[in-house]
Amino acid sequence: MQALRLILSSSILLACAILVGCSDAPNAVNLDYHQRLQTQLELADLTPYSDRHKLKIPELKSAESSTISLIQLARLQHCQIGQLIAEHNSQLGKVASPSGEFSYQIQFLQQLPKCLSNLDDDTLTAELKKVFNNKRANLFLYWQQLVFNDKQLASLYLPFSHSLLEVNEESKQTTFNSLQYLADSKHAVISDNVDTIKVAALEQQLSGLFKNAYLPSLLRALYEQLHLLQQQTELLKTVSFDSLCKKGHHNQKAVILSNIFSKFYGSKIQQYHNMLLREYSYVAPSLKTLWQDKQGQPYPSELAVHPLKLDEALKIASVNHVSWWQTLYKQCGIQPGGY
Incomplete structure (x- = not known):
């Protein structure tokens, strides 16, 4: 069943590449990473990200009119x-x-x-x-x-269709x-x-901002990566290390998992995250000014993570994800990369 799932998902990614050239899309890499893990672990599928309105529109007072005769x-x-x-x-x-x-x-x-x-x-x-x-x-x-x-x-701050x-x-x-x-x-x-x-x-x-995709696609990409990574980490936490790390055994499954982590997260996804964080740091000071009220308080958001806190949230999610893998290495007595 796991092999069939991998074949089907690989076919989808290949069709995506042929039809619209999206094989390098970061969310496709996340999906591929997760599906590779699913060949070794019983993990539920990831829920796709759906972009949402970034900020609540505050109840704005009307300015008092002043007329000149x-x-x-x-x-x-x-x-x-x-x-x-x-x-x-x-x-x-x-x-x-x-x-x-x-x-x-x-x-x-x-x-x-x-x-x-x-x-x-x-x-x-x-x-x-x-x-x-x-x-x-x-x-x-x-x-x-x-x-x-x-x-x-x-x-x-409105929902956007694609990630940077x-x-x-x-x-x-x-x-x-x-x-x-x-x-x-x-x-x-x-x-x-x-x-x-x-x-x-x-x-x-x-x-210069109207129909300019740079910033809305950057914000969407950060939210999408955060959404996928947090899900993935929570699913991994349901895995019992006892089933992967048995004393006196080679722990081949753990070695395969480590190789998957290094190939996909370590070399591709983490690099993409670093790029997003670098771009976010470029616009964050001005965006912070724009999205704060007169008292310097952020305008409210319905989202669990405020758009002005995206960098901090993604860094925390990355640390949590890597921490699970570090525990795996320790429990199974292997090194990153499987050696």
Whole structure:
């Protein structure tokens, strides 16, 4: 039965390679590793990974609206901000994108002080300062709307279809630049230093993440590997070492298992994990900034492992997996690789 299972699974992997060129897919290596173990051990099959929504969308408060009358607007026509407000008002009735609304709030806060310095109307100046203070107080709400509701950022935490196989350096650099821009913008919002935000670059940076598979496929790969490895370790823990390690015997089955471990986990899967962890460390600082609230607390996730803790979780899972094998070596009196 075990031999038949291996033949069938090998046929599936071969067909996969012929049809879509996926023989090098990391999850295929995990599957092959497990099926090789099943030729020697009574282990249940692995449950495939199904990607899920990474973060809960928080209940976002609506920012208090602050309006400028037509009379007030007419007195601002000599200022650049007058045109900005007029263009924004002309879009009333249309649903502005979160990025468009955030951009407007930033430009308003950047441009109004310049206008007020040349405005010879104390009453209007006082009213505009109230509007300014209101927008500044609500700016982080607009930031959150951007992060969670703008469609160009949705792929960062929605379910994704495939795991990262190899790194496209151009996509990686584009992702890093966009994340760094967003992280810098958030710092500017929190520190009330909005003049440093290059708002003209916002849409370009968002488009750098839109339909860019690097980050969502990296996150999916980490979750998938964690899911498979944790399962595998728990299944191995059900195996009795007494059935594998008998005193005075050669323990051939344990030797075969050790060779399987070295060939698949030691030389392929672990190498892939190291690559994923290296890539994750590249984006983690900016991602951490993006996915924390104003108080520096991570936005909640329904997943057992928060996406900001993936590296730590995979390292722990790897240690637990290797620990089982170390116990096998000790119990059976063999060396890694079977010698």
